[in-house]
Amino acid sequence: MRCTMIKCMHLEKRAMKMYVDMMKIWRNKSSHLFDMQTVSLKFIIVIIWLITGGECWTVTVQTGGSVIIPCHYESKYTQHKKFCCYHPSGCYNSCSILGYANETKGNVSVIDHPDQSLFTVTMRDLHHQNTGDYSCAMEIEGAAYDVTERFYLTIQSVPDLSVMSSSVTVDEGGNISVQCLYTSTYRNKHKQWCRYKDQSCYTSQNASVEISDDRRGSLTVVMSGLMKSDSGWYYCSVEDFHAPVQLTVNVAKVSVGDAQVTDKFSVTETTTALTTESTSRQHDHLKMWPLLIVLLLLLFLVTVTSVIWRNKHRENNNHISKMKKEKVSDECRPADAGENVICSPVPE
Structure with missing residues (x-):
């Protein structure tokens, strides 16, 4: 494939250059023995890297x-x-x-x-x-x-390999479905669903991953029972083609009273916050008690004063009425025997 050819061509040039440098130093080895050993080591490293190094994939x-x-x-x-x-x-x-x-x-x-x-x-x-x-x-x-x-x-214009959506988000415990599209050239080629992080590829025997190829241009991957640890980058592959997909798994929400948190480790913090808020409210209520007591005392004094005033007013009215009656009695004088009692009118 394209990348492999380029890697081989380039490394061949590097290896050749290292060899030429080594030969030049070899001619003058008496004064450059250390440099010769260094270049030889570099040459060996490049050859090893040529054999084992660097995979190059296509998008x-x-x-x-x-x-x-x-x-x-x-x-x-x-x-x-x-x-x-x-x-x-x-x-x-x-x-x-x-x-x-x-x-x-x-x-x-x-x-x-x-x-x-x-x-x-x-x-x-x-x-x-x-x-x-x-x-x-x-x-x-x-x-x-x-x-x-x-x-x-x-x-x-029509990619050899692509995905319907390159980013998928789901809540913890949920399922996702990823559709990978390929051209007719790769209809009968082996296809895979892999993870970039550890380069592990899933098989149809995996209980949480179902892979189905309709052989008509579509590979469907279904992942179920997803956990937070499943978040990361994945890819559909066929030969050296990759189609990257980002999977984001959100932690399931946990309810605490009227509050909701998105991390089970936050429950304790949220509970503490709610307790602190409740304590704060209680402190606010305690601060209001002195004011309420003063208001109640004022109300009590007003009520007592009002009752005393009414009683006083009633007593005054009764006293006035009594005095009027006494005046009337003083103004009345008895008549002679056989006569009616005569009372002179009481001045207003």
């Missing part, structure tokens, strides 16, 4: 479309600078940096996700001129750069 994208490439790295490289390379003359010959991590340059964005030990390369609005060899790389101390992923990008 096909529809004209005008976009693609996201996941690039995993070891956690010890979290602080290292990451970038995306374009190789005009082959997979590993020269590097034209398209963009560094956490920046967007033209139609390329590189985003680092240190919590997942990966960075993603997003390429948008792709056309035929974007076809070529690319790599995800990191600056490593003591070397120019270290390649983590190598891929050949080809732009087609």
Whole structure:
């Protein structure tokens, strides 16, 4: 395939250059013995890398479309600078940096996700001129750069391999269905559903993964009973073609009273927060008690004063009535025997 041919051609050139350098030093070995040993070692390393090194896979994208490439790295490289390379003359010959991590340059964005030990390369609005060899790389101390992923990008009106949706989200415990589309050329070819992180591929015997190929251009993958740990990047594959898919599994929501949390480890924190809020409200209520007591005392005093005033007023009225009656009695005088009692009118 394309990447394998380029890798072999380029490494052949590197190995040849190393051999020529070694021969030059051999002619002057008395003064450059250490350099000869160093070059020999480099030569051996290149030959070993030629035999075992670097897989390069192919991604096909529809004209005008976009693609996201996941690039995993070891956690010890979290602080290292990451970038995306374009190789005009082959997979590993020269590097034209398209963009560094956490920046967007033209139609390329590189985003680092240190919590997942990966960075993603997003390429948008792709056309035929974007076809070529690319790599995800990191600056490593003591070397120019270290390649983590190598891929050949080809732009087609009808991609050899693609997916209906490159991003799928589901709640924990749920199921997903991914549809991978391929052209008639690969109808009878072996197809797989794999995970980038550990390069493990699933088989039809896996209880949680069901893979079915209709042999007419569609491969369907159903994953069930998904857990948070299943989140990550996967891909459909046929020969050296990859179609990346990002799977995000959200933690099931847990209800605590009227509150909802999305992480079971947050339940205790949420309960504590609710308890603190309740305690705060109780403290607010306690602060209001003195004011309520004062208001009740005022109400009591007003009520008592009102009752006393009414009683006083009633007593005054009774006293006045009594005095009027006494006045009337004083003004009445008895008449002679056999006469009626005569009372003079009481002045108002």
